[in-house]
Every structure is written in C-alpha cells, then in structure tokens.
Amino acid sequence: MTAPRAAPPGPKVAAAALGLLALWPLYRVALGAWRDWVGFLRNVLEGVSLGGVYALIALGYTMVYGVLGLINFAHSDVFMVGAYVGIFTAGFFGITASSQAGSSVAVTVACVAAAMVVCALLGMTLERLAYRPVRNAPKLTPLVTAIGVSMLLQNVAMLVFKSTPRGFPPTLRTASVHLGPVATTNIKLLDLGAAVALMVALTLLVQKTRVGRAMRAISTNLEAARLMGVPTDRVIAVTFGLGSALAGAGGILFGLDQPRIDPLTGVQPGLKAFVAAVLGGIGNIPGAMLGGLVIGLVEQLSAAYLSSSFAPAIVFAILVVVLLVRPQGLLGRVTREKV
Amino acid sequence: MRTPRWLLAVGVLAALAGSCKSKRQGITVGLYASMTGSTADFGISTRRGVELALEDLNAHGGLLGQRVRLVAEDTRGDASEATSAVTRLIDQEGAIGILGEVASGLSLSGGRVCQRRHIPMVSPSSTNPAVTQVGDHIFRVCFIDPFQGLVMANFASRTLRFTRVAILKDQGAPYSVGLAEAFRQSFTANGGSIVDEQAYRAGDTHFSAQLNAIMAHNPEAIFVPGYYTEVALIAREARGAGFQGRFLGGDGWSGPSLTTNDDDKLVGDYFSEGFAVDAATTPVARDFVRRYRERYHSDPSGLAALGYDAALVLFDGIRRAGTTDHAALRNALATTRNFVGATGSITLNEHRDAVKAAVILQVQANGFQYHSTVNP
Numbered sequence: 001m002t003a004p005r006a007a008p009p010g011p012k013v014a015a016a017a018l019g020l021l022a023l024w025p026l027y028r029v030a031l032g033a034w035r036d037w038v039g040f041l042r043n044v045l046e047g048v049s050l051g052g053v054y055a056l057i058a059l060g061y062t063m064v065y066g067v068l069g070l071i072n073f074a075h076s077d078v079f080m081v082g083a084y085v086g087i088f089t090a091g092f093f094g095i096t097a098s099s100q101a102g103s104s105v106a107v108t109v110a111c112v113a114a115a116m117v118v119c120a121l122l123g124m125t126l127e128r129l130a131y132r133p134v135r136n137a138p139k140l141t142p143l144v145t146a147i148g149v150s151m152l153l154q155n156v157a158m159l160v161f162k163s164t165p166r167g168f169p170p171t172l173r174t175a176s177v178h179l180g181p182v183a184t185t186n187i188k189l190l191d192l193g194a195a196v197a198l199m200v201a202l203t204l205l206v207q208k209t210r211v212g213r214a215m216r217a218i219s220t221n222l223e224a225a226r227l228m229g230v231p232t233d234r235v236i237a238v239t240f241g242l243g244s245a246l247a248g249a250g251g252i253l254f255g256l257d258q259p260r261i262d263p264l265t266g267v268q269p270g271l272k273a274f275v276a277a278v279l280g281g282i283g284n285i286p287g288a289m290l291g292g293l294v295i296g297l298v299e300q301l302s303a304a305y306l307s308s309s310f311a312p313a314i315v316f317a318i319l320v321v322v323l324l325v326r327p328q329g330l331l332g333r334v335t336r337e338k339v
Numbered sequence: 340m341r342t343p344r345w346l347l348a349v350g351v352l353a354a355l356a357g358s359c360k361s362k363r364q365g366i367t368v369g370l371y372a373s374m375t376g377s378t379a380d381f382g383i384s385t386r387r388g389v390e391l392a393l394e395d396l397n398a399h400g401g402l403l404g405q406r407v408r409l410v411a412e413d414t415r416g417d418a419s420e421a422t423s424a425v426t427r428l429i430d431q432e433g434a435i436g437i438l439g440e441v442a443s444g445l446s447l448s449g450g451r452v453c454q455r456r457h458i459p460m461v462s463p464s465s466t467n468p469a470v471t472q473v474g475d476h477i478f479r480v481c482f483i484d485p486f487q488g489l490v491m492a493n494f495a496s497r498t499l500r501f502t503r504v505a506i507l508k509d510q511g512a513p514y515s516v517g518l519a520e521a522f523r524q525s526f527t528a529n530g531g532s533i534v535d536e537q538a539y540r541a542g543d544t545h546f547s548a549q550l551n552a553i554m555a556h557n558p559e560a561i562f563v564p565g566y567y568t569e570v571a572l573i574a575r576e577a578r579g580a581g582f583q584g585r586f587l588g589g590d591g592w593s594g595p596s597l598t599t600n601d602d603d604k605l606v607g608d609y610f611s612e613g614f615a616v617d618a619a620t621t622p623v624a625r626d627f628v629r630r631y632r633e634r635y636h637s638d639p640s641g642l643a644a645l646g647y648d649a650a651l652v653l654f655d656g657i658r659r660a661g662t663t664d665h666a667a668l669r670n671a672l673a674t675t676r677n678f679v680g681a682t683g684s685i686t687l688n689e690h691r692d693a694v695k696a697a698v699i700l701q702v703q704a705n706g707f708q709y710h711s712t713v714n715p
Contacts, residue, residue: 039551046547163375163415165568174579185579258544260572262377268542303548309510309538311548 014324025306025314032305041182043304044297049188049257051296052195056250057273058280058288059202060123060243066219066283067239069139070131073146076270077153078123078244082115082251083168083261084161089114090169097167108171108256112194115248123244124237131240132233157263165262168255191253198249199289202242206285215239219283272299275319281332290330294318365406366663368393368653369428371439371449376416377541377568380594381441381642385463386411387635388646389438391627392654402657414440416541418448425449429456435663436461436653441642442566442591443467443514450477459656459669463649464613464642466590467517471691476665478672478691480648480680481613482715484514487589488521490611490697490713495560495587496529498711499609503534504587505558507549507573509565510538518564518589526562534558541569550577560585567594574604585609593641598702605702609710614644614682615698617709627681638706641682641698648680 033040057079064072089111090096095104130149134141175186206212214235217225226232254269255261276295280287298318303311322330370389372382393409401407410432412424421440428434429452437453437460440446446465453460454474462470462479466487471477495501504526509515523533534556537549550573553561561577563570563586570592577586586608593612597605616638619628627647631639639647652675657663660671678685685693696714700707 036555039555043548043551046551050545158375158415164379165377183581258572260544260568264542265544300548304552307538308549308552312540 025302029301029305038181039304042184043300045179045182045184045188047297047300048293049184049192049296050300051276051293052192053250053254053257053292054269054273054276054296055289055292056195056198056246056253057269058276058292059199059285060247061274061277062280062282062285062288063215063239063243065277066285067215067222067236068131068135068142070142071146071274072131072240072243073143073270074126074130074149074153075243075247076266076273077150077157078119078126078266079247079251079254079270080157080261080263080266081122081153082119082248083255083265084157084166084251085115085118085248086111086252086255087166087169087261090171095169095171097169099169103173104171108252111171112249112252115252116245117248119248119251120241120245123240123247127237127240132236154263154267161263163263165260168258168261172256187257191257194249194253198246202246203285205242211235211238272315275315279319279322279329281329284329284331284333287329287331294330365408366402366657367408367410367432367434368650369425369432369434369437369439370409370411371414371421371424371428371437371445372411372441373416373445374411374413376414378416378442378566378594380567380596380640381416381464382413384594384640384642385439385441385646385649387631388463388639388643388648389650391631391634391643392647392650395630396654402654403661403663407654410434414445414449416442416445418445421445421448422452425452425460429453429458434458435665436657436668438463438646438649438653440465442512443470443517444512446470446477447473447513450474453477457665457669459653459665459672461649461653461672463645464590465514467513468690468692469513469517475673475691476669478652478675478687480652480682480685480693481590481645482695482697483692484518484589485521486694486715487611487697488518488523489525490699491562491587491589491609492522492525492529492531493713494609494611494699495526495562496531499560499585501559501585502531503556503558504531504560504562505535505537505553505556506533506562507537507539507546507553507565508563509541509569511540512566514589514591515564515566518591519562522562522564539565539569539573541566543569544572546573546576547580550580550582554580554582558584560587562587564589564591566591567597571597571605574608578604590641592702595637595640595706598704598706603704606704608702609699610702611697611713612641612700612707613695613697614639614641615700615707615709615712618698618712619681621679621683623679624681624683639681644681648682648685651680652678652685 060075064070093107130145134145177184177186214230217230218232272295276291277288280291299311299315302314372385374382397406414421414424440449441464443465446462450460450473454476459476464481466481466484468483471479506519508519535553574586588610590612592610616628619625656668656672660667675687683695694715696712698712699710701710
C-alpha cells in the first residue's frame with residue numbers, strides 16, 4: 001500500500017483505495033464471463049430474479065422511512081407471514097407441500113391476493129398498535145419498538161406455525177424455459193415479471209393518485225402536510241399497508257422459487273432488502289428498486305465468481321464503499337437535517 | 340393500584356421459584372437437542388431413543404434404588420439456545436448427567452457449560468473431533484469425522500471409482516467444515532481430485548451460484564456434508580439444473596425429512612451413518628429395533644439408536660459409579676469398556692471418543708437402504 005502517510009486518510013482516500021480493490025472482483029467476473037458466457041448470463045438472470053424479490057421488500061422499508069423516518073425492522077417478518085399465508089391459502093384449495101406439482105394459476109393468484117391482504121392488515125395493525133403511540137417520541141424509541149415487534153412476530157410465528165420448516169405448496173409446475181442459449185425456469189421469470197409489475201403499479205400509485213400525492217407531501221414535511229389538511233394518520237396507515245402488501249407478495253414469490261419456509265425465513269432476505277434500500281437511497285422508491293437489483297446481482301455474481309464463502313461479506317463491503325462515495329445512496333438526494 | 344400490582348408480580352415470581360425447587364426427586368438426567376427448527380428430525384429421533392432406554396430402566400427399578408427423571412430441552416438448532424438449555428438443565432433441574440446435542444456446533448456450546456460445571460455430558464452423535472476436546476467431562480458414543488470422511492472417500496474412490504468430486508459445505512457448521520476437510524484429505528490421498536469447493540450457510544435457500552460453479556467442472560459426484568434440510572434443497576436445485584452425478588454425504592443427512600416431500604432428487608445417493616436397521620444383527624440391536632417399532636410405529640434412524648446408546652452408557656456409568664457424585668460419574672464414564680449397545684460395542688478411548696464401525700446407506704424413494712459396513 002502506498003497510501004500517503006502524512007495526512008490522516010480522509011474518506012475520499014479510503015474510497016479510492018477500496019475502489020482499486022474493487023477492480024479485482026470485476027476482473028474475476030469478467031474472466032468468468034469470458035470463459036463461459038452462457039453460465040454468466042444464467043447467473044445474471046438468477047441474480048436479477050433474486051433482486052426483484054429484494055426490491056419488493058426494500059420498497060416497504062423505503063416507503064415507511066420516507067414518510068416517518070422510521071426503519072421498520074418488523075417488515076422482514078411481515079414478509080415471512082406472507083409466505084405462511086400462501087401455504088394456508090393453497091392448503092385451503094387442497095394443495096399441500098406434498099402434493100404433486102400442479103399448474104393452478106388461479107390458486108397462485110389467490111395466494112398472492114390473500115398474502116397481500118393479510119399482510120396489509122397486519123402492517124396497518126402494527127402501525128396502529130406499536131408505532132403510532134411512539135411516533136412523537138425521540139427517534140430511538142420507535143426504532144427499538146420496531147426491533148421488539150420483529151422479535152414478537154418471529155416468536156409468535158414459532159408458537160403458531162412451529163419452527164420446523166414447511167414446504168411451500170407447488171401451485172405452479174416448474175418448467176424449464178430457454179431464452180436463447182440460457183436455461184432458466186418459468187418460476188424465476190414469473191418472479192421477475194411480477195416484481196416489475198408490482199413496482200410499476202406502486203410508482204403509478206405514488207406519482208399519479210391523491211393518496212400518492214399525500215404520501216409525498218408527508219414525506220416532505222409531516223406537520224406542514226397536516227396543517228394543509230392531509231389526513232396524515234390515514235395516509236401513514238395506507239403507506240404501511242401498501243409496503244406490507246408488497247412484502248406479502250414477495251413472500252409468495254420467494255416461496256414459489258425456494259420452497260422452504262420457517263419463522264426466521266424473513267431475516268436474511270429482509271436484511272439484504274434493508275441494505276438494498278439504503279444502497280439505493282433510503283426513502284427513495286426507484287432507489288429501492290435499483291438497490292434490490294444491484295444486491296441480487298452482486299450476491300449471485302460474487303458467490304459464482306469470487307467465493308461462495310464470502311458472498312455476504314462482499315454485499316456489505318459494496319454497501320460500505322457506495323456509502324463512502326455517496327452517503328445519500330445511489331439515487332438519494334442530499335437533505336439537510338432539520339434542527 | 341400501583342403497590343398491589345408489583346406486590347402481586349413479586350408473589351407470582353416467588354411462587355414460580357418455589358415450584359421449581361420443589362419437584363426435585365430421584366436422579367435427574369438432562370437432554371438437550373433440536374426438537375423443532377430445521378434440524379428437528381435430529382432431536383425428535385434422539386429423544387425417542389433416550390426415552391426408550393429410560394422407560395426400560397425405570398421398569399426395571401431405576402438406578403441406585405431411585406427412579407430416573409428425564410428433562411428434555413429444545414435447542415431449536417441454535418447455539419445460544421443450547422447454552423441456556425444446558426445451564427437450565429444443570430442449575431434449575433439439577434441434572435447430574437447431560438445427553439446431547441446432535442449438531443457438533445451445538446455440542447461445543449453446551450459442552451462448555453457442562454465442562455465449567457463439572458457435569459459429565461455424553462453426546463450421542465456429534466462427530467466433530469473438537470467436541471470432546473472441550474474438556475475431560477465430555478464423551479461421545481459415535482465415531483468422529485476423520486473416520487467418517489475416510490469411509491466416504493474410500494467408498495467414492497474404491498467402490499464407485501470416482502476420481503472427480505466437488506464439495507459443497509455449510510461453512511457455519513463445525514461439523515460440515517471438519518467433515519469436508521477429512522473427506523478432501525482422504526480422497527486426494529486416494530489419488531482423486533477435488534475439482535471445486537463451495538460453501539453455503541445454514542438457512543440459505545438459494546444455491547444456484549455455487550451449483551453453477553460446481554457444474555462447470557463437471558464432477559462425478561458432489562460431497563455435501565450438511566444437514567438434511569439444506570441437503571434436500573441443494574439436491575432439488577441441482578437436479579433442476581440438470582446435474583446427473585451422485586450426491587454423497589455424512590450422518591447429517593439422517594432425517595426422515597430428507598426424502599419426504601416431492602420427488603426422487605436424492606434416490607440412489609449415499610451417506611454414512613452409525614447404525615442401520617438392516618444391519619442390526621446383535622441381540623441388543625434387534626431388541627432395540629423391535630421395541631422402537633412397537634413404541635413409535637416406525638424404523639429407528641441412526642440418531643435414535645445413538646440416543647438410546649448414549650442414555651445406556653450414561654446409566655451404566657451411574658450404576659458403576661454407585662453414586663451421583665460428579666467426579667465418580669466422570670471417572671466411571673471414562674472407563675467404559677466393551678459396553679454392548681444397539682450400535683455395537685462401545686469403548687471410550689483416551690480422547691473420550693467411541694471407536695466404531697460406520698454403515699453406508701443408499702437413499703431410496705421411501706427411506707434408506709443398507710449398503711455396507713466399514714470397520715475402523
């Protein structure tokens with residue numbers, strides 16, 4: 001290392017050093033792609049499909065942060081509840097984990113719908129019972145409340161659903177799909193497609209509807225919005241509901257592809273989605289989508305071409321590097337802290 | 340209002356504390372194992388084996404003229420739960436001997452508590468060498484991973500005639516890391532090559548990156564020394580991606596859940612174990628299998644048999660010590676020689692490990708089929 005010794009290295013120098021280190025992984029990935037480009041494309045597709053699910057969860061984190069400045073740690077557990085709702089809904093239609101793989105689009109849609117509704121209600125209930133009473137307390141209080149709610153949901157799930165993993169019912173038959181030379185499955189493409197569709201719907205809702213405008217108003221200034229006649233309590237509840245519904249849908253998409261669900265299922269994807277939201281610029285909706293895709297891709301490519309042992313460490317290293325260079329995240333705006 | 344409420348709380352706590360102390364009678368033995376969670380099969384099987392041994396013992400008068408009471412604690416497959424479970428068993432329940440865990444990483448956690456409290460612990464099926472190195476109060480009734488790795492490596496290179504094998508290990512589990520290393524050493528010593536080594540973490544559900552990398556090397560087999568939940572997911576994903584080779588593994592595969600659920604992803608693949616129903620030829624083993632079937636209406640797994648044997652070895656130690664004194668019990672256990680259990684003759688060596696044969700099982704659509712026995 002030939003870093004200058006005289007002055008203490010500022011964040012810029014550290015970022016430059018880390019940036020140079022980042023060339024090595026890029027070289028490895030490029031080498032891998034050069035050797036086997038079909039395998040590379042397959043990894044990219046897997047990464048993007050995984051990233052779509054992360055993005056769906058990340059949206060919930062970012063929306064709630066946008067309106068309240070609160071990191072809702074219980075969000076990843078709402079995702080887990082969504083997956084369980086899917087299991088029970090499919091069970092109601094007679095499809096269990098040990099059933100032969102069927103191909104019932106109607107049941108799959110019913111699972112997604114049920115998960116979204118139940119999770120939306122759960123999200124709104126949590127907001128009403130746990131977060132609204134501490135909304136005006138010092139910032140640390142809602143944060144600790146969120147951690148508590150997360151643990152509560154996990155432990156209640158362990159009591160109610162038992163902690164032995166359950167298979168996710170095969171409501172859709174997995175089929176191989178060939179996109180040119182790249183083999184993938186219909187489920188992965190469906191995951192990606194559904195994630196994109198939900199994200200487009202959310203963007204339209206936030207940009208084009210009255211409730212969306214109210215959300216943006218609250219995110220700019222809660223007090224001012226209320227003085228202008230925005231029903232803040234209701235809009236905040238809707239925000240929680242929407243974010244949780246997306247997490248519920250994410251739970252089903254996750255379950256279709258990775259059919260094993262337990263009460264701690266949400267923890268890992270939730271953590272990565274949180275990283276995605278911060279990476280993209282927390283509070284920023286397109287940022288959460290971009291962050292999700294980046295995290296999914298980085299995770300997949302680093303596991304495939306660098307080291308499967310260090311893939312999670314690499315994901316977090318990237319977060320650190322990006323935040324050193326752009327503390328506001330990839331698409332975040334610099335906001336001056338209001339005092 | 341305020342004063343009566345906290346007085347009530349104190350009263351309830353006092354009542355709870357009182358009730359905990361009051362039910363100590365006879366000899367208490369503790370079991371900690373994962374009865375729920377992603378390794379639930381381990382704890383459930385082990386507990387069944389232990390209870391079978393215990394019922395038989397109490398039906399024949401218990402130990403030292405007293406009934407033996409078993410307290411079972413669930414670790415949920417979590418290392419910190421294991422620590423608190425063992426602490427509870429010793430400090431609150433007054434256990435004089437501890438049975439458990441199955442997963443080596445959890446036995447390492449629980450073992451440290453036993454060692455510090457000088458309470459002997461007998462692990463039924465933790466195979467990592469480090470487990471009994473925790474201290475002189477930790478014993479086991481199963482073989483250790485260097486032997487298990489050797490058995491599977493010899494099987495791969497001599498019986499299956501494989502020369503190119505990849506490894507996919509759980510890097511968070513000492514069991515998996517140790518067994519992978521043992522396999523690698525023995526397999527390369529046999530002239531084979533490990534074409535790739537990849538890692539995952541318990542709880543992962545997504546293995547395509549590792550499998551894509553492994554399959555690019557086109558191995559004849561993938562050695563997956565993991566626990567059954569992840570092994571089933573890995574096999575499913577690999578078969579979906581078109582992997583045609585064999586899967587090989589260790590005793591972490593031993594759970595009924597490996598083969599329930601969907602398809603034939605692992606049919607024809609092999610793993611090593613400490614016990615097989617089809618190979619139960621000794622009278623003790625046959626008697627165990629018969630009683631297990633009567634009691635639970637299913638065949639005992641290797642973990643159930645080892646749970647049974649761990650309990651028998653502990654009971655035998657208490658009987659030979661003639662007292663519940665920790666030091667006497669520890670010394671009695673350390674001199675366990677040629678004890679005949681369901682899984683064979685158990686002699687604990689100077690490292691407090693049993694030296695025993697391994698069996699190789701082949702996965703079938705409806706269970707496991709005995710293939711062969713390998714003696715040490």
